[in-house]
Amino acid sequence: MSVQPTTWVEGPAHRPVARPKGLRLAWGRNAPAYLFLTPWLIGFFGLTLGPALASLYLSFTDYDLIQAPHWAGAANYVRIATADPKFVAAMKVTFLYVALSVPLKLIFALAIAMMFNRGIRGLPIYRAIFYLPSLLGASVAISVLWRQLFASDGLINLVLWQLFGIEGPSWISNPNYSIYTLVILSVWQFGSPMIIFLAGLRQVPTDIYEAANLDGAGPVRQFFRITLPLLTPVIFFNVVIQTIDAFKAFTPAFVISSGTGGPINSTLFYTLYLYQEAFSFLRMGYASALAWILVVMIATFTAISFLSARYWVHYDD
Amino acid sequence: MLTTSRRGLLRAGGVAALLATVGGGSVLAQDKRMRFLWWGSQERADRTNAALAAYRQTAPGVDIVGEFTGWSDYWPRLATQVAGRNAPDLIQMDYRYIFEYARRGALMPFDDDLGKALRIDDFGQQNIDSGRVDGKLYGINLGVNSVTMGFDAKAWEKAGVDAPEPGITWDEFADRAARMSANKPKPNFYASADAGGVEPAFEGWLQQDGKNLYTDDGKLGYAVGDATNWFAFWDRMRKSGACVPADVQALDQLTIETNALTTGKAATAFFHSNQFIGYQALNKAELSLGPYPTRSPDAPSGHYLKPSMLISVSSGAADKEAAVAFCNFLVEDPAAAKALGIERGVPASAKIRDAVATSLDATATKIVDYIGAITPRAIPLPPPPPTGAGELQFVLKRINEEVGFGQKTPEQAGEDMVKQAQDVLARG
Known part of the structure; x- marks a missing residue:
């Protein structure tokens, strides 16, 4: 048995004969696995890949859901690139959101993880409590709660008034502030990167810190010279995942602005604009084009992250 | 042996599932x-x-x-x-x-x-x-139904100002509302909601001038000047305190529940007459309803039976x-x-x-x-909205917000409204 695999990877000379046999054998051996994978495979091809390819086709058409799609060439893409002020507004809002929420959330998550890593009593309980917002975060109920918190007569303004005598604005309905309430909502859901950071911190060998202590390095220097470099693989992972999530953010803006992206497009996330075009105004072709641009955007960012990784991510093995 | 029995089980399961579907179908067919x-x-x-x-x-x-x-x-x-x-x-x-x-x-x-x-x-x-x-x-x-102006007459009375009666002009309404807000019975309370972004209100106001949102052939039925005057009117209302400020109006999501009248920020709002039941159900104060203010006593009423x-x-x-x-x-x-x-x-x-x-x-x-009261002076049904017109209610709301938050003058807003509306209609 153990000889079999080596014969067909050994070299070109054996291939013509050995390969089909090996394949047949591999198929025979793997057939039950594929059988059990079938539900997932059907789901992947039928519900993910198929619709994705269909939307690629639709992005070159005019399609209102009711009448058959009508070929439009690159018209949708041309309009997005040249004559769509709402696209520009949505890009601004989305990039601002990504640029603010991802770093802030990760810094916050790392700070909390480091606090926990110092060993406090009842850690599992605290960990669970701090993780809770991440479980609730994307839900409609929390978005509604956020609306109440940041309303002109909400809790935030009550506290500002009682403690500092400041009369706060209506945060969510003022175009200058509304996006920041959504950034705060995102930062508040720091639970999952925190857990990953905590696991990463646990991996750092304590003898390195002991050695650094003996050499007279203070806590700040230890953080920048030991903790941060050894944590870079985990930071890298968190940056990629959180950036993708931030680009795809939808629910909070949808609920807080009731689907309008208002006031004055100040919470018009890219996904929200896509949703409006698709389901409010029935321009499915245009929305498909927007969706593919989002795919390309996320893929580009991920590619940049991976390409840059070799310069700053430090793997110790 | 094991495989056979497994297969047998699968077969039995498949047959059972098939039977269940057939059975379900025949039950449905009865009703x-x-x-x-x-x-x-x-x-x-x-x-x-x-x-x-x-x-x-x-x-x-x-x-x-x-x-x-x-x-x-x-x-x-x-x-x-x-x-x-x-x-x-x-x-x-x-x-x-x-x-x-x-x-x-x-x-x-x-x-x-x-x-x-x-x-x-x-x-x-x-x-x-x-x-x-x-x-x-x-x-x-x-x-x-028809469009209507609903209000809390008690709140107006408490402020010592007459509630708007049928036939009142828009200018008179603005004056009274400013005085009413000045004597407001409670803090953060205003005489009126801001209807500058409410499409049916804009439509009624246009119709009082003999115009419509759309022409018979599906083009835009109003000009830059009309839109400018509309935005300017509500800008005056906001600046005199007659209607709610922009950041209060922005909380209105075009539902009964979030309207400034229901949330206790305003004494007057603009909506459809059948919605009066919904408004009354959510408002403790007894509400009244009447026609829109007019351009002049003999202008068209701006009310059609819809x-x-x-x-x-x-x-x-x-x-x-x-x-x-x-x-x-x-x-x-x-x-x-x-x-x-x-x-x-x-x-x-x-x-x-x-x-x-x-x-x-x-x-x-x-x-x-x-x-019954508005029927004698009701105007004919306006031309049907062209394809894509559904988006314009949101454009109107957004541009009115831009004026409200000081990002645009009413003149710029009027121009933008017409330009963007034409763009939307051209796209269909």
Whole structure:
């Protein structure tokens, strides 16, 4: 048995004969696995890949859901690139959101993880409590709660008034502030990167810190010279995942602005604009084009992250 | 041995599943099942479900299942169901959308049923024709309404200012509202909501000047100057404190629940007369309703009798006869009228209007009286909105916000409104 695999990877000379046999054998051996994978495979091809390819086709058409799609060439893409002020507004809002929420959330998550890593009593309980917002975060109920918190007569303004005598604005309905309430909502859901950071911190060998202590390095220097470099693989992972999530953010803006992206497009996330075009105004072709641009955007960012990784991510093995 | 028994098990399971489907199918076939989709509040759902229960008594073999959502979720849901060949058999329709759905072949024409299964001749010609698209009848009027100005008369009285009476001009209204807000009975309270971004209010205001949102051939019916004057009026209202500031108005999501009148920030709001029931249900203070302020005493009233909503049958409905029979029940049977009341508007049928007249409560009576009062000076139904017009209600709201938050002058706003509206209509 153990000889079999080596014969067909050994070299070109054996291939013509050995390969089909090996394949047949591999198929025979793997057939039950594929059988059990079938539900997932059907789901992947039928519900993910198929619709994705269909939307690629639709992005070159005019399609209102009711009448058959009508070929439009690159018209949708041309309009997005040249004559769509709402696209520009949505890009601004989305990039601002990504640029603010991802770093802030990760810094916050790392700070909390480091606090926990110092060993406090009842850690599992605290960990669970701090993780809770991440479980609730994307839900409609929390978005509604956020609306109440940041309303002109909400809790935030009550506290500002009682403690500092400041009369706060209506945060969510003022175009200058509304996006920041959504950034705060995102930062508040720091639970999952925190857990990953905590696991990463646990991996750092304590003898390195002991050695650094003996050499007279203070806590700040230890953080920048030991903790941060050894944590870079985990930071890298968190940056990629959180950036993708931030680009795809939808629910909070949808609920807080009731689907309008208002006031004055100040919470018009890219996904929200896509949703409006698709389901409010029935321009499915245009929305498909927007969706593919989002795919390309996320893929580009991920590619940049991976390409840059070799310069700053430090793997110790 | 193990594999065989597993296979056997799978086979047995498959057969059982198949039997279950067949069995389920035959159970369904005994009852005619139909789906009815509408938008509206919980109040409407309760009333409609009562009417569905009444229909089960009238037609025992037919089971109609109701589904409802809010206004803004309704159209995405309907569109996806129609696209998925899964349209509800019975569809609550709006005057704005009936043209889009009928012209795309999604609805069934009623013309062959008129006078037979559908006996709505007591609607009057205008109320029948309000459901016609390109000469064919695709919708049955579920109730008549018109735009209205609703207000809390007590709050005005407390501030020592007369509440707006029919015939008051817009300028007078602005003056009084400013004085009312100055003597406001409680902090953060204003005489009026900001209707600068409310499309039906803008429409009424245009009609008082003999114009419309759209022309007969689907072009924009107003010019930059009209839009500028509209935005300037509401800008003045905000600056004098007569209406709520922009960051309060921005909380209004075009629903009864979030309107400044309901949230206790304003004493006056602009909405549709059938919604008065919903507003009264959510407001502790007793509300009144009246016509819009006018341009001048002899200008057109700006009020037309609108089908507040219609009922249509999907062109894909399995049993069209049963669907039409239910439509007829909904608009012509006293049992349905008793359950529905006038929550969807004043019934178009004279017979039903008389039948419900005796059982109306105070709120409903106000609406019937109001529709009666504006009918003599009602203007004709405006041209249907062209394809894509649905987006413009959001454009108007956004541009009014831009003025409210000081990002644009009314002049810039007027220009932007016309330019963006033309862009949207050109896209269709």
